[in-house]
Amino acid sequence: MFIGPFALANSLFVAPMAGVTDRPFRQLCKRLGAGYAVSEMVTSRRDLWDTLKTSRRANHDGEPGPIAVQIAGTDAAMMADAARYNVDRGAQIIDINMGCPAKKVCNQWAGSALMQDEALALSIIDAVVQACSPSGVPVTLKMRTGWCQSHKNALSIALAAQDAGVQMVTVHGRTREQGYKGAAEYDTVAAVKAALHIPVVANGDISSPEKALEVLTRTGADAIMIGRAAQGQPWIFREIAHFLATGEHLAPPLLSEVKRLLIEHLHDHYSLYGEFSGVRTARKHIGWYVRELPGGEAFRNSMNALEDSASQVAAVAAYLDRLSERMDRIPARTRDADAVQTTVTPSVSITPTPDRTEVAL
Numbered sequence: 001m002f003i004g005p006f007a008l009a010n011s012l013f014v015a016p017m018a019g020v021t022d023r024p025f026r027q028l029c030k031r032l033g034a035g036y037a038v039s040e041m042v043t044s045r046r047d048l049w050d051t052l053k054t055s056r057r058a059n060h061d062g063e064p065g066p067i068a069v070q071i072a073g074t075d076a077a078m079m080a081d082a083a084r085y086n087v088d089r090g091a092q093i094i095d096i097n098m099g100c101p102a103k104k105v106c107n108q109w110a111g112s113a114l115m116q117d118e119a120l121a122l123s124i125i126d127a128v129v130q131a132c133s134p135s136g137v138p139v140t141l142k143m144r145t146g147w148c149q150s151h152k153n154a155l156s157i158a159l160a161a162q163d164a165g166v167q168m169v170t171v172h173g174r175t176r177e178q179g180y181k182g183a184a185e186y187d188t189v190a191a192v193k194a195a196l197h198i199p200v201v202a203n204g205d206i207s208s209p210e211k212a213l214e215v216l217t218r219t220g221a222d223a224i225m226i227g228r229a230a231q232g233q234p235w236i237f238r239e240i241a242h243f244l245a246t247g248e249h250l251a252p253p254l255l256s257e258v259k260r261l262l263i264e265h266l267h268d269h270y271s272l273y274g275e276f277s278g279v280r281t282a283r284k285h286i287g288w289y290v291r292e293l294p295g296g297e298a299f300r301n302s303m304n305a306l307e308d309s310a311s312q313v314a315a316v317a318a319y320l321d322r323l324s325e326r327m328d329r330i331p332a333r334t335r336d337a338d339a340v341q342t343t344v345t346p347s348v349s350i351t352p353t354p355d356r357t358e359v360a361l
């Protein structure tokens with residue numbers, strides 16, 4: 001799969017998640033089988049570009065390319081400026097956020113609120129594509145199925161975006177009104193895929209290898225994007241890749257591997273955020289890693305009392321070592337109750353490389 005000139009390692013994408021998919025987490029997901037990751041959104045407000053928060057979000061040190069930066073905003077000229085600014089700082093792909101339902105974003109008429117005003121949305125898309133075209137940087141778009149149940153306009157925006165020069169569209173199978181409630185639907189994603197000639201990515205509620213196969217089959221999408229299910233289990237990408245290639249499940253990771261990955265993640269996290277913020281923002285990641293492990297809830301709560309990185313790492317190591325005395329591997333996560341049993345045989349071609357697996361879906 002390609003985005004513009006960029007060949008991707010496979011068609012399993014990490015969804016952009018503000019406060020989660022920072023550079024350390026994206027890198028970890030890529031190491032563990034994700035073929036592509038988009039950064040957390042960066043505001044189009046120039047006055048905020050010099051803040052610590054934005055500079056951390058713009059950190060791509062050592063990240064395997066292509067480097068994709070997501071921008072969010074409400075004004076075409078400012079979005080074009082933001083695109084140019086990020087391209088000048090190394091972005092190889094610019095993604096427009098038209099999918100985020102966060103009040104902070106939508107109250108300012110950005111994110112998925114833009115889907116309510118197609119003319120404004122298209123003026124932003126046009127301006128960003130024009131801004132990126134001199135440098136040959138592809139522009140992609142991430143959106144929801146529409147504003148609300150009675151206003152599902154993903155298809156018309158996707159078609160117009162394609163005409164404007166957008167090179168890939170991702171659709172999260174929920175409306176803005178739904179937030180994260182209810183279940184994602186994939187018929188709209190399938191309709192968008194059927195109508196477009198550029199790659200279309202399906203997103204929403206993909207949390208197991210079976211669900212990944214089901215969504216790929218139902219939508220015909222070129223790729224799938226995984227958000228919440230990757231929190232605390234970045235190895236989900238290799239598990240899905242393996243299942244799509246072989247129809248069989250990989251064993252869950254060994255506790256010794258989880259310990260190594262989590263501790264590496266923590267050190268990389270502290271190096272980006274510094275000691276004080278790093279320890280505090282790492283707590284949520286630790287909580288996700290341990291949430292389904294025996295005693296995980298109590299362990300997560302105990303993290304709040306630790307205020308320095310050395311004690312945090314030592315506590316994580318001791319907890320996972322204690323568990324290793326009882327079990328080799330983490331327990332298999334509960335599979336989706338709603339995953340449709342499908343008789344479709346996985347049909348994917350796999351090209352193994354020394355350190356990652358390439359899947360062409």
Ligand SMILES: Cc1cc2nc3c(=O)[nH]c(=O)nc-3n(C[C@H](O)[C@H](O)[C@H](O)COP(=O)(O)O)c2cc1C
Pocket residue numbers: 015016017018019020040041070097098099100142172203204205206225226227228229
């Ligand atoms: C904590 C969090 C932060 C998110 N931040 C962004 C964001 O910055 N940009 C964006 O386009 N979507 C954002 N999303 C939406 C996700 O990219 C994705 O579309 C959504 O979570 C559905 O996918 P999932 O069911 O696999 O999680 C965010 C979601 C979560 C849970």
